[in-house]
Amino acid sequence: MRFFKYIVIGFLFGMTLYKSEAVSWFRIFEMFHFQSFHMYGIIFSAVAFGIVGEQLIKRLHLHNIKGQELNVPPKAPQYKRYIFGGIIFGLGWAMAGVCPGPMFILLGAGYTVLVVFLASAMLGTFVYGLLRNKLPH
């Protein structure tokens, strides 16, 4: 039962991205053509609500259920990995029109061919794991 809350959170995530059409290849296509504010609105407003919320948490010294300070762990202070990895991810995001969240959401919605996409994404992650020590970070 301790996992139930995560299933509920995931359910809301799936419903949100589905009903806002963020799972749509065509919405991603539109975003990269700068033809609608919709996708930018989703990202910007999520970030804006997130920034306000995190500032409130800091000012009020809120804690999580384990009693620790609430915060997002800092990302590693590197830069090459974010540039190279980011560009590779972006190529895939625009081509496939789905990122990892929508991949699972659309799979659940019945687009079963996405199991091949998922398997390929796992292969990509696996190959990264193999090459990690040889790649510039």
Place this chain on the structure above:
Amino acid sequence: MLDFLLQVKDFISQPWPWWLAGFMIAFIMFALMFFGKELGISANLRTMCAAEGAGKFADFFDYDWTRDGWNLMVVLGAMFGGYMTSQYFAGAEGNIAHVSAATVDSLRALGMNYEVGKVPLVPEFYTWESLFTLKGFIIIVGGGFLIGFGARYAGGCTSGHAISGLASLQLPSLIAVIGFFTGGLIMTYLIFPYLFSL
């Protein structure tokens, strides 16, 4: 009572405005933070590799993956959310992407002849038949590989960097998001004209 529930169902079934989606995504991020976790969907790909024994091949996968079981539950919930929404909350128009008229023109320029207001949510190349065409194979198999490789290389995907990372004002996430858009624009403007002429 039943009437009221049907009204709620109709209300939810409308297309959601961007600000509602943004609010919900931020809410989901804070809910996970409250439980001591971090929003990040692509991390599950590493977990799934580790769970299938990839630790024998690379240290990167040699860790106690069961500690990330909660995140697998998030994607299980997301799949269930996708199923329920597509089945019961699709709305009167069905699964439609309400893209702009300019986008329909751009789609036509690439040979995808849709009409305004009738663009589906998912394109026709996400089918099993299409997987065995060159274009479908490149998009599904190639796209999946790039996303899996790139997300782990960059240390996160759209949820971890563009939402969670930017909201916590982290420079690495801003660099990653600039990378996402650089790659996306290269694909859209330089590669799509060739890909869609296949």
